[in-house]
Amino acid sequence: MTKAGVRVFLLAGLVACVQLFVSATPSQAVGQVTAFKQAVAEAAAQDRDLAAFYREYGYQPLWTGSSRKDRRRRAALFDAIAAADDHGLPSARYDADSLLRQLDSVRSPRDRGLAEVALSRAFLSLARDMQTGVLVPARIDSDIKRQVPYRDRKSYLTGFAQSDPAGFFRALPPKTNEYSRLMKEKLRLERVLAQGGWGPKVPADGLKPGQSGAAVVAMRNRLIAMGFLPRSATNSYDTQMLQAVQGFQVAHGLTPDGVAGSGTMAEINRSVSDRLKSIIVAMERERWMNKPKGQRHIMVNLTDFHARIFDNDVVTFETRAVIGKNDSTRRSPEFSDEMDHMVINPTWHVPRSIAVNEYLPQMKRNRNAVGHLKLYDRRGRQVSRSSINFNAYNASNFPYAIKQPPSQRNALGLVKFMFPNKYNIYLHDTPAKNLFEREKRDYSHGCIRLQKPFEFAYTLLAKQENDPKGFFHATLNTGRETRVNMVDPVPVHIQYRTAFTRAKGPVQYRRDVYGRDGRIWDALEKAGVSLRAQQG
Template sequence: MLLLLRRAGLLQIMIVTGAILIMALTTLSPVSAQDRSMAFRQAVAEAAARDDDLSAHYRESGYEPVWTGAGDADRARRKALITALREAENHGLPGVRYDADGLLAKMSEARTPRDLGLVEVALSKVFLTYARDVQTGLVVPGRVDDGIKREPPYRNRQAYLGAISQSSPEAVMRALPPQTPEYARLMKEKMRLERLMASGGWGPMVQSGTLKPGETGQGVAALRNRLIRMGYMKRSITNTYDSAIQKSVQKFQSMHGLEADGVAGESTMEELNKSVEDRLKSVIVAMERERWLNHERGARHVLVNLTDFTARIVDDGKVSFETRSVVGKNAHDRRSPEFSDEIEHMIVNPTWHVPRSIATKEYLPMLKRNPNAVSYLRLVDVRGRTVNRSNVDFSQFNARNFPFDIKQPPSRSNALGLVKFMFPNKYNIYLHDTPAKNLFSREVRAYSHGCIRLQDPFDFAYALLAPQEADPKNVFHSALNTGRETQIDLETHVPVHIIYRTAISSAKGHMEYRRDVYGRDARIWDAMAKEGVELRSYRG
């Protein structure tokens, strides 16, 4: 019977299955309507007993069915659910987790009111699992990597059941995934890459060392062919690294966060030789990350992408300001965390309050060797008094009993530069200036202790102040010129989202890729694969 139902098509499956369920109650059960109702209610209560949200929903609704009723609305809900489960893999979710075929089998085999009650709860459980997965993520971020501090915006599970019971089921299902342009573009790229997998990907890798303009040979031909297959170059038969290849390499480099020098060096070759499968994993992980951030981000917000080494101000969906950034070094205690908060104020001419971890791990050993080391830093006791180093025996202290705070007064050589942007958080992370300007010219910019350094902090400050000041530049420099630590509050706090995306789309639909600098995306992919997510290819 189930095989026949599958061949009938999805809509017919739901109609026929609905008929089977109703037939079971009206013709096969030789009991009264009251007894049928009691058997159904008891089965629902038993099956939902270990799920507080499900139990509460059915109790409050008087055990009215959501899925297994005889009416058109019930059939519409069943159809919408099975359709969504069939399409779960389009969202990079594991179809096996929801087992649409198993649900259809249970529906087709139901013969008693008790069977129907068990089917009812099975459908609700799968719906709740799918709804949360597609709306706020399949895996829990903090369990994958302790640097991901993001808390997905989980919705009330009973509200899901209320919505599907009272609203258009098709509309409810459509509204579950993130509605952002980024998510839609990621889905489109996922389908494109799946088609590429089916057709053999981008062809052979480029088995060559560094290639430069003017060179000839098989390596250049392989590079040419790879660029053509990837869509960065028009068809050509040249074996010479000419201007066309150079421009194509530069375009590739700019879209992969590489120095666009037109030379196919080690880092460029590494990215060129990434497979379609590798890029597809990045896209699927980016979709999962987009689900973790499935909430209002602010008409104006700051977006820091750690893999991209940039900080941007976004106004009404468009980037209005952009600057390079330096992020945390790829070491366990230095990697920049991912989270969201709000910028509340900026501090001009800041004092650097050296974090205790840095004070004890880096500066205390130096002070033990030479009490006058790092003389530009002040040691402060618990009463806020500056300590005379010559009176201190640093050899008696360790990371646990070191009794002093270390501070660096405001100056142009201050580690924070001349301004820092504060969104008070328990991770002690903020955006700031830096005297180490040379780092911004590097391709990979992971050097800090975790905070985000900005290449153009003054311009960033002007942009933040613009909505509240007629002359933001003058306001900022008036504070700066005093040389004193000064706090400037933002009248309207600005949300800041520190994210980590190795697959990024542009408004024009072009997909860009970045390196997995902390290995976080690889760990997320592994976690998703354990839940049943698989790469697939198809000719569509």
């Protein structure tokens, strides 16, 4: 049935059943109401939330009545199902055709009761998927610690019963600018896909300024198609093309040197489908975070190797970051928490996993190894290494804590930013400044290292100190470990986006450094999400 046909059918109502009810005698009408309610109760019995809603609703119809509001509710539901693909949702899961056939075949109050509950089931599935996502994050990757703001299922039904039907559905998806821009990009890429994509791949592993020939022409055409180069007939890698490559590199998190080396070429040759998958995954991830992020908040995008402070959805500070190394014990997790203090001149309390797996083996070979670290017994007393037989211990029975006192050489640098969490992840300074010059920056044990930690601190302190820089350095110059509380705790969101947007300029794409977005796409595809090509 066409969308127009669906509209006509839904607005007309359940004609056969309504006529049957109208022509019935009073006693028959009572029997039909009873049969309807019994069918609803029976069909809803296996779903606790559905059963509770209809019990409280007096087993009245939410969808299958003959009133104007019932017709509007049905129309709004089917309109929302029709729009599910726009949101990257698995539209087949809600099975509009099956629901329409069931409505069309209603011939008795019992049929109507069964159709009533079928519509509510589809509604609940669609509403939750649209608001908080199709997938359960932790089932996809154990390092996605995201606490999804799930809403009570019954509240969807009670809320819908009291709301404008179309308005209720409009309110479900995230209302962030990010989500709106991602959806806009999704629809744009679908049109590009329908037109055949960005043309043939560039048949070269790399190209340099000054070169010419067929490969340069192919790269020119792809850069034009992607919007990084104005229309041009050049067949040489000239200054204009170099600038276009730089623009592409900036938008893809690459070193903007204007040279199309192997890394840049691999990204230029990515397909529209690949980018579309990243967008759909990013929309799903945005649904997992569908609650206020905070008027002021900190966002760390692991794939982008950056940390940013946002005020009223505007970036007010950003710095490069180093994230956890891509191995099973070091990858940085994804979660949200609140930063409530910073520590200036921090002591590094070496995590036990690092102490026994990295430092104990070194001290077994040479008791004076890693001499900048101090050992403490269970009572907090410093212990001389000369009194310890390191070979008597292993990872399970090593009884000492290892700490590094405040200093320029401290592994945490001179300041750390704390949002206490069970994963022992925080943001901090580092003496290893050279790593920030690298394009791919996954080197830490899981915490987030900042290139500009002092400036990061000034920005945070500016909300509570008249002279944030002076306050910070006066505290730093004492050389003593000092805790500075945030007067207003700042939400911190550690996220992972291979596609994200900015208020202006092209959509940003990044490499899938931990492979997480690939796993999410596979799970979405298994759930029924598919790529589509749309004519403009």
